[in-house]
Amino acid sequence: MNNGRLWGSIATTLLGLCLSGCTVDEKCDALSACGGNVMLGADKDFVLNDGLVDAEYWAYRGDECQDELFTPPAQNTLLAQPTHLAREVPPERSSADWCQNLVIRSDRTIKRVNLWFPEIPLRDAKLTFSAPDQGSYMGSYQIQFNYSKAMRADFSKQCMEAQGVVFATQELRDSTGKILDHGCEEFSHAMSTVLKTEPNVSSVECHPGPQEGCSCIYNMLIVTGVTGAWRRKPDSSLMVLYDDLDTPPAPADYCAQASGELDMTGHDRTWLWNQQGLRTLKFKRSTCTDHKQNEGEGGVDCGGPCPNACP
Amino acid sequence: MKTLTMKHHTLWLTLGVACLLSLNAQAQSTEGDSSQPAGDTTTSAGSDLSAGASLGASGSTESDHASADAAVNSDTKSAAEKKTDVAPAAQGATDADAKPQGKAAFSNSEASKGLTAALGDWHLTLYGYAALNAMYDTTQSFTQGIYNNLVKRPGTYAGDHDSFQLSVRDSRLGLKIGAPPSGDIKASAVIEMDFNGLQPAEFTEHDKTIQNPIRMRHYYMQIQTPVVDVLAGQYFDLFGWGGKGFFPSTLSFLGLTGEVYNREAQLRISKTLSSEAIDFEVAVAATRPAQRASGVPDFQAGLRLAVNGWATARQQGYGQPSMGPLAIGVSGITRRFEVAEFLPNPMDAKVDRAFGYAVDAFIPVIPVKSAEKRSNALALTGEFSSGGGIGDLYTELSGGLLFPTLPNPSDKVPPPTYPQNVDSGYVTYDGNGQLQMVKWQGLVANIQYYLPIADGKVWISGSYAQSFSSNLRSLTPLPARGAVATKSQYMDASLFFAWTEALQTGVGFQTVKQTYADGVEARDNRTELGMHFFF
Numbered sequence: 001m002n003n004g005r006l007w008g009s010i011a012t013t014l015l016g017l018c019l020s021g022c023t024v025d026e027k028c029d030a031l032s033a034c035g036g037n038v039m040l041g042a043d044k045d046f047v048l049n050d051g052l053v054d055a056e057y058w059a060y061r062g063d064e065c066q067d068e069l070f071t072p073p074a075q076n077t078l079l080a081q082p083t084h085l086a087r088e089v090p091p092e093r094s095s096a097d098w099c100q101n102l103v104i105r106s107d108r109t110i111k112r113v114n115l116w117f118p119e120i121p122l123r124d125a126k127l128t129f130s131a132p133d134q135g136s137y138m139g140s141y142q143i144q145f146n147y148s149k150a151m152r153a154d155f156s157k158q159c160m161e162a163q164g165v166v167f168a169t170q171e172l173r174d175s176t177g178k179i180l181d182h183g184c185e186e187f188s189h190a191m192s193t194v195l196k197t198e199p200n201v202s203s204v205e206c207h208p209g210p211q212e213g214c215s216c217i218y219n220m221l222i223v224t225g226v227t228g229a230w231r232r233k234p235d236s237s238l239m240v241l242y243d244d245l246d247t248p249p250a251p252a253d254y255c256a257q258a259s260g261e262l263d264m265t266g267h268d269r270t271w272l273w274n275q276q277g278l279r280t281l282k283f284k285r286s287t288c289t290d291h292k293q294n295e296g297e298g299g300v301d302c303g304g305p306c307p308n309a310c311p
Numbered sequence: 312m313k314t315l316t317m318k319h320h321t322l323w324l325t326l327g328v329a330c331l332l333s334l335n336a337q338a339q340s341t342e343g344d345s346s347q348p349a350g351d352t353t354t355s356a357g358s359d360l361s362a363g364a365s366l367g368a369s370g371s372t373e374s375d376h377a378s379a380d381a382a383v384n385s386d387t388k389s390a391a392e393k394k395t396d397v398a399p400a401a402q403g404a405t406d407a408d409a410k411p412q413g414k415a416a417f418s419n420s421e422a423s424k425g426l427t428a429a430l431g432d433w434h435l436t437l438y439g440y441a442a443l444n445a446m447y448d449t450t451q452s453f454t455q456g457i458y459n460n461l462v463k464r465p466g467t468y469a470g471d472h473d474s475f476q477l478s479v480r481d482s483r484l485g486l487k488i489g490a491p492p493s494g495d496i497k498a499s500a501v502i503e504m505d506f507n508g509l510q511p512a513e514f515t516e517h518d519k520t521i522q523n524p525i526r527m528r529h530y531y532m533q534i535q536t537p538v539v540d541v542l543a544g545q546y547f548d549l550f551g552w553g554g555k556g557f558f559p560s561t562l563s564f565l566g567l568t569g570e571v572y573n574r575e576a577q578l579r580i581s582k583t584l585s586s587e588a589i590d591f592e593v594a595v596a597a598t599r600p601a602q603r604a605s606g607v608p609d610f611q612a613g614l615r616l617a618v619n620g621w622a623t624a625r626q627q628g629y630g631q632p633s634m635g636p637l638a639i640g641v642s643g644i645t646r647r648f649e650v651a652e653f654l655p656n657p658m659d660a661k662v663d664r665a666f667g668y669a670v671d672a673f674i675p676v677i678p679v680k681s682a683e684k685r686s687n688a689l690a691l692t693g694e695f696s697s698g699g700g701i702g703d704l705y706t707e708l709s710g711g712l713l714f715p716t717l718p719n720p721s722d723k724v725p726p727p728t729y730p731q732n733v734d735s736g737y738v739t740y741d742g743n744g745q746l747q748m749v750k751w752q753g754l755v756a757n758i759q760y761y762l763p764i765a766d767g768k769v770w771i772s773g774s775y776a777q778s779f780s781s782n783l784r785s786l787t788p789l790p791a792r793g794a795v796a797t798k799s800q801y802m803d804a805s806l807f808f809a810w811t812e813a814l815q816t817g818v819g820f821q822t823v824k825q826t827y828a829d830g831v832e833a834r835d836n837r838t839e840l841g842m843h844f845f846f
Contacts, residue, residue, distance in 0.1 A: 027465050067466025068831040070793025077716050080725040091728040092735070095791035097716040098742035104720070111722070117790035118829060154789065156742025163720050211742040269471070277466060 028065035028279035031263035035237035036256035039131045039139075041285075044305045046296025047128050047142070056295040057127040057262050057283035064122045067277040073117065076101065099159035108164065108186075110194040115153055115201060119277075120220055123148040126294070127262075127283055129230065138231045141241070143273060147222040157212035160187065184214040191216055226273050239264075241273060250274050260285030425487070426846060432491030438846060439483040439503075444564075445840040446476045452835050454519075455480060455507070456564030459708035459778060461796055462825045462833040470833060480506045480523045481564070495537045500544075503529040528574065542579040542596075547572075549579060549596045549611040550669055550704055551696060552640035556617075557671035558627035559692050559757030560772035561805050562819030562841050565628050566706040568801035569753030569778035571669050571696050573704045575599045575609075590617040590636075601703050602733040604660075605647045613642030623675030624685035624761055625692070626772070626807070629817050629841055632761070634682045635690070640671040648700060648733060648748075653740040655717060655727030661746035663738070667698020685767030692757040699748030702736045709736025710783045711795040712749060739786050747786055752779045768809040776801040784828040792828035799825045817841045 042055040073096045084090045101114040123146045132139040165187055188206035195201045195218070202219045209215025228243035232254075241250045251267035262283040264272060272278045286295040288306035296304035303310040425438035444455070451469035452462045455478055463470035485503035492498075508524030531544025547553025551571030558565060558572075566572025581594035592615040597608040618637040625635045644667045651657040677689035702708045713735045719726045741747050755776040761767030777800045787795050805819035821837040 026471070068464065068829075069466050070464060070827075070829065070831070072794055073716075073790040075716070076719065077726045077728050081728070082725065092731045093713055094716040094729065095713040095794065096788035097718055097790075098788050099718045099720075100788075100790070102718070102720070103722050114790070118793065152789075154742070158743040159718060162718060213742065 027067065030253065030265045031280050031282065032255040033237040033253035033263070033265060034255035034257070035232075035235070036254075038129050038239075038254070038256045038262060040256065040258060042129075042131065044296060045130075046304060048130060048140070050130070052130045052133060052139070054131070054295075055129045056286040057129075058286060058290075058292070058294065059122075059125045059127070059281045059283045061121065061123050063282040064125075064278060065280040066122065067279060069119065069277040071119070071276075073097075073114070098156050099163070100153050100155065102155065102159065102163060104163040104165070104190070106164075108190060110190050113153075113191070113194070115151065115195075115218065115220070120147040120149045120151075120222055122146070122278070123221075125281065125283075132231075138229045140228070141230045142225065142227040144223065144225040145273075145275060147220075147224070149220050150217065151220045152215060152217050154209050154211070154215050155187070155213045156210075160213055184208050187214050188216065191218075238267060243273070247274055260287065434487075434489040436487040436489075438485045438487065440843050440845045442479060442482045442844075443842045444476075444478050444481055446478070447838045448474045448476075448835055449837075450474070450833075450835045452833075453837075456706070457568070457801070457821060457823055457835070457837065458564065458566060458706040459568055459710075459799065461711050462823060462835045464793070464827065464831055464833050476520075478520060480520075482506055483528075485529070497535040498532065500532045501529050539580050539582050542577070542581070545574055545576045546579070547574055548598065548644075548704060549577070549594055549613050550642045550644040550667065550701075551694065552613055552615055552642055552669075552671050555615060555640060555671075556625075556627065556635045556638055556673050557640060557692060557694060559755055559774050559776075560626040560628070560690075560759035560770075561757065561774050561803055562629050562807070562817040562839050563774070563803050563805075563821050563837075567755055567774060567776040567803075568799045568823060569696075569705060569708075569751075569776045570694060570755045571704050571753065572706050577611075586619075588618070588620060590619060591615070592617075601646055601700070601737055602648055602650070604651075604732045605649045607647050609644060609646040611642065611644045613640060615640040621675055621678060623678045623690050624682045624688040624767065625673065625675070625690045626759060626770070629805075629807070629815070629843065631809070631815060631845055632682050632685060632767075632770070635673055635675065637675055638671075638673045641668070642671075643668045644698065644701060644704070646700065648738050648746065650738055650746055651730055651732045653715075653717070653729060653744050655729065657730065663700075663746050663748065665698065665700030665737070665748050667696065667701040667704070669694060669696035679761075679767075683766065685761045685770075686763040688759075688761040688767060688770075690759050692755070692759075694753070694755040696753040697751070699750045700737045702749055702751055703734070705751065705753060705778065708751065708778060710749070710780055710797060712736050712739060712783060712787065713791075713794075714739055715742075715788055741786055742788070747782065749786065750780055750782050752781070753777070770807050772805045772807070774801070774803045787828055793831065795828045796825040796833075797828050799823060813845050815843045815845065 039053065039055050042053040045051060045053055047054040047056075075093060076097070077094055078091060081091060096117075097114075101112060103111040103113070105111050125143060125145045127143040128141060130140045184206045188204065191206060192204045195204050200220055200222050202221065204216060204218040206214045206216040226243050228241060230239055230241050232239040237253050237255065239252050239254050241252060243250075250270065250273050252272055253265045253267050255263040262285065263280070264283065265280045266272045266278070269279070272281055284290070286292070288297070288301045288308070291300060293300045297306055298304050299310040302308045425436035427434065427436045429435075446453075446455075450463050451472055451474045453460055455476070465471060483503065483505045485501065488500045488502075490498045490500075504525045505528055506523035506525060508526040510519055510524060514522075527545065529544070529546055531542055531546045534541040534543075548571065551557070551573075553572060553574070559567060559570070561567065575598040577596045577598040579594055579596035581592060583590055583592040585591075592613075594613050594615075596611045598611055600607065600609050616639050621637040622634050624632045626632045644665075646665045647662065648665060649660045649662050652659050652661060671694045672692070674691040674693075675688075676691055677687055679685050679688040702710075714729055714731055717727050717729045736749065738746055738748055753776070755774065757772060757774045759770060759772035761770040777798070779798045783795055783797045784792060801821070801823045803819055803821040805817050807815060807817040809815050817840070819839045819841070821839065822834065823837075824832060824834045826832050
């Protein structure tokens with residue numbers, strides 16, 4: 001073909017255009033990274049009482065960007081299985097148990113149930129920096145993450161009947177009219193009882209649900225914290241966060257502004273404080289006008305560092 | 312061991328090719344060079360057959376990429392189709408008798424060239440192509456084809472990092488054998504292979520790319536009688552009328568997302584009522600069951616109508632353009648599942664029956680007279696399919712579904728395992744132990760247009776395709792919903808150049824977006840370059 005060069009040029013151009021324009025957008029864009037002084041304006045020691053001033057920041061739901069990670073449930077059926085012999089087909093992989101790994105003892109108390117799915121989002125986080133000691137480059141910090149979500153777990157009828165739960169479309173009563181069994185009510189009671197000892201779960205209620213079984217709703221709250229030391233290079237926007245558990249350092253790009261806003265982004269797409277999937281957080285400095293009791297205040301926006309004394 | 316395997320394959324191929332080429336050379340030396348202009352299929356058969364050996368003729372290749380019914384697709388075609396789209400060698404000399412006058416030359420294949428040799432009344436055609444595919448992806452989700460594989464979720468390493476592949480695995484080699492006719496009965500066979508064979512998981516990336524095991528694609532015999540035609544062996548499913556001209560034009564590897572594209576061992580009986588104006592084909596087939604424990608084969612049936620006077624040039628997959636008539640096909644499938652009860656030691660089975668249907672259409676919007684002068688040819692291709700328990704009929708479609716985990720109420724160690732007797736993805740058990748079919752809907756729409764440059768040697772195509780399951784989410788236990796994708800949407804655009812009769816190049820852009828059952832969306836963008844030498 002005489003026009004070979006022409007077509008070759010067109011093809012090359014199109015290929016180049018495609019290659020340059022086909023990247024997929026990231027879910028979490030990096031926040032600003034201007035560096036700055038996270039201790040700006042701090043003049044009180046209200047956390048450790050160690051003579052070093054502290055600065056407190058808060059972030060709330062919506063201020064974070066987390067990767068939408070999915071941690072598949074453990075393949076329970078594959079645990080502790082004997083090694084299969086040559087030419088023996090190994091057990092197939094499976095998805096998850098319709099019964100949430102429920103195990104009910106013979107006395108009808110619940111021995112085990114897995115209520116940890118799906119992933120629980122961040123509710124808020126409190127970050128407190130303590131200034132570096134004189135002559136030191138490293139200060140200390142502590143951060144508390146609160147994750148919460150209203151959750152739901154469905155238990156099918158077959159699943160519960162296999163565990164000895166008796167279902168009836170009508171309440172089962174004895175001759176005196178006392179309710180003997182009502183499927184979900186009893187199950188709800190058993191769930192509440194067993195989960196009383198579980199600090200992360202509250203407000204358990206079970207009602208008739210899909211697949212003729214019970215649907216339980218509950219609140220899940222997970223509180224976790226990290227303490228450690230922070231260090232920043234002078235004239236740099238990179239802060240390195242060490243924790244007291246000696247996990248690998250978590251470098252972060254940050255921007256602390258005079259307005260009290262603090263942007264933090266996991267450096268090089270790493271997770272902030274090694275929290276799973278946590279890529280960015282936008283903090284705000286605690287003030288005496290934020291309608292919250294924080295930063296050593298005696299009440300809401302009064303006492304402590306605030307000019308207004310508490311009534 | 313793998314070295315031995317490679318040597319074995321290489322030796323086999325070398326011997327086969329050398330044998331065929333020597334036959335060809337011998338025939339040429341004794342009967343002269345009868346090579347013909349490529350694509351001149353309406354006139355080639357006679358000369359081919361009389362000469363006994365030729366370069367040219369219309370062997371057909373088809374691929375997971377360049378689709379098309381391999382070779383001897385004369386089973387149910389009209390006389391005109393038989394004449395032109397089938398390798399003369401494979402057809403046998405009697406094909407010439409069937410050539411109608413004044414009827415367009417249609418092909419459901421790419422009509423690539425073949426190396427044809429004659430041995431007495433036997434005819435052999437070697438066909439195929441050498442391929443190089445270069446793929447750049449924005450994720451690390453796929454090996455070669457996108458198909459219906461899951462796109463890695465964003466936020467994972469594979470979902471956030473790109474990849475680049477160069478592969479020759481889609482190269483193809485086929486052999487068509489035409490036996491001497493016996494009265495009105497003609498018999499032929501096709502064996503076709505590519506290099507996409509399964510590899511052990513412990514292979515290195517290097518080995519996976521370079522040492523490619525042979526894969527059986529089409530292995531079938533075909534018997535034409537005055538009453539019915541019979542196809543026995545492995546070929547495209549009748550469901551979706553695979554290989555009958557309904558594949559889209561695209562640089563992407565077939566099948567596209569939501570496209571019916573599958574090959575099965577089968578016994579097919581068909582009858583084509585043919586005239587100058589229309590062809591009407593009826594076919595039924597018993598195919599390999601999706602689950603051998605079902606105890607019975609799957610059954611497929613279809614009707615196809617082609618309007619011969621309304622045709623245009625069209626490409627299937629990334630094959631070579633050929634002529635195709637206006638056509639519509641409907642097809643259906645039914646299959647039985649007999650799945651072991653969802654217990655650790657099942658003694659009984661749950662039985663259910665699956666159904667599916669597909670509607671395919673090829674519409675020549677701007678007709679042209681020949682595939683060689685195809686400027687301004689414009690064609691649309693479409694397919695809609697729906698059914699339950701038919702995920703295997705779409706390439707690698709399962710949505711990520713696995714059987715649920717068996718409950719372990721007595722807390723046994725090790726836990727009980729389910730002795731699954733059917734592949735994952737077709738059926739599953741719901742929370743109440745009821746066997747459920749996984750429902751899927753597929754949609755494919757494609758347009759191709761041949762630019763008025765160099766007789767249409769430059770052309771463009773675009774596709775939209777999607778797959779959707781209405782019950783996959785509800786059939787997946789809550790903790791596992793992040794692992795299944797219920798919807799995929801796919802789009803592509805391709806640009807092709809035919810540099811010579813044999814050499815073709817395409818560049819394309821493909822994008823696929825998937826929605827996981829937990830609401831997360833994942834996307835992959837692919838840029839592809841394909842170079843192919845057809846013979």
